[in-house]
Amino acid sequence: xxxxxxxxxxxxxxxxxxxxxxxxxxxxxxxxxxxxxxxxxxxxxxxxxxxxxxxxxxxxxxxxxxxxxxxxxxxxxxxxxxxxxxxxxxxxxxxxxxxxxxxxxxxxxxxxxxxxxxxxxxxxxxxxxxxxxxxxxxxxxxxxxxxxxxxxxxxxxxxxxxxxxxxxxxxxxxxxxxxxxxxxxxxxxxxxxxxxxxxxxxxxxxxxxxxxxxxxxxxxxxxxxxxxxxxxxxxxxxxxxxxxxxxxxxxxxxxxxxxxxxxxxxxxxxxxxxxxxxxxxxxxx
Ligand SMILES: [Fe+2]
Numbered sequence: 001x002x003x004x005x006x007x008x009x010x011x012x013x014x015x016x017x018x019x020x021x022x023x024x025x026x027x028x029x030x031x032x033x034x035x036x037x038x039x040x041x042x043x044x045x046x047x048x049x050x051x052x053x054x055x056x057x058x059x060x061x062x063x064x065x066x067x068x069x070x071x072x073x074x075x076x077x078x079x080x081x082x083x084x085x086x087x088x089x090x091x092x093x094x095x096x097x098x099x100x101x102x103x104x105x106x107x108x109x110x111x112x113x114x115x116x117x118x119x120x121x122x123x124x125x126x127x128x129x130x131x132x133x134x135x136x137x138x139x140x141x142x143x144x145x146x147x148x149x150x151x152x153x154x155x156x157x158x159x160x161x162x163x164x165x166x167x168x169x170x171x172x173x174x175x176x177x178x179x180x181x182x183x184x185x186x187x188x189x190x191x192x193x194x195x196x197x198x199x200x201x202x203x204x205x206x207x208x209x210x211x212x213x214x215x216x217x218x219x220x221x222x223x224x225x226x227x228x229x230x231x232x233x234x235x236x237x238x239x240x241x242x243x244x245x246x247x248x249x250x251x252x253x254x255x256x257x258x259x260x261x262x263x264x265x266x267x268x269x270x271x272x273x274x275x276x277x278x279x280x281x282x283x284x285x
Pocket of ligand 1: 162163164188250254
């Protein structure tokens with residue numbers, strides 16, 4: 001009985017006020033707004049329709065047509081192209097990144113390349129503060145520039161409630177440059193290139209503390225949080241359409257709802273980023 005009670009105890013942690021937590025929507029790309037997330041002044045910023053129909057359709061077409069697209073299993077079902085860090089050593093991740101980066105660069109090599117537009121804008125905004133953005137590196141090797149994902153999970157969530165900052169403390173990758181973000185905001189970049197009905201982003205107004213993470217056994221993974229453990233936290237359900245780009249503080253517990261039309265096609269270009277020192281924003285995937 002005690003064990004059951006322990007399992008559903010609500011998480012405790014940091015919660016922001018309404019000004020911080022209410023998603024900030026823009027109808028054009030405002031790179032300075034990304035700095036609000038990177039500096040911890042905002043939980044979530046959304047750039048509606050940043051990627052044009054021609055561009056996102058072409059990215060989706062190339063993703064589904066690529067012989068390099070791979071299947072991801074039970075813990076996050078769907079298809080992907082790119083390298084992800086989850087459960088890998090630094091060497092494994094960088095080996096995979098080395099292989100996929102030319103493939104990703106080729107896939108994204110279209111007029112209006114959204115990844116290039118995003119990072120060019122962010123570079124300009126950061127330069128005004130004397131800072132820069134670059135891929136996370138390790139002994140001269142660089143991270144995967146992005147990860148293309150299509151979520152196929154069914155049930156309550158296509159992607160279960162989780163946080164993105166716990167895995168940055170994974171001892172398997174302790175030597176990786178991303179470790180520098182621990183204790184600073186970890187920003188998740190999402191560019192939606194394909195979405196049908198549903199597929200909302202669910203964002204809870206809590207950054208779980210270490211004690212809650214340890215109790216749930218997610219201190220190095222950030223996943224999964226039982227939804228009962230999130231009761232009492234404010235929550236935002238954010239509609240996402242093709243062409244929308246959004247950046248949020250991944251230390252907040254978040255999830256993706258399944259598509260409601262049975263087509264199960266929510267395809268996104270993903271990236272992670274954060275300050276690793278006072279002047280450098282590093283990216284990984
Ligand atoms: Fe996430």
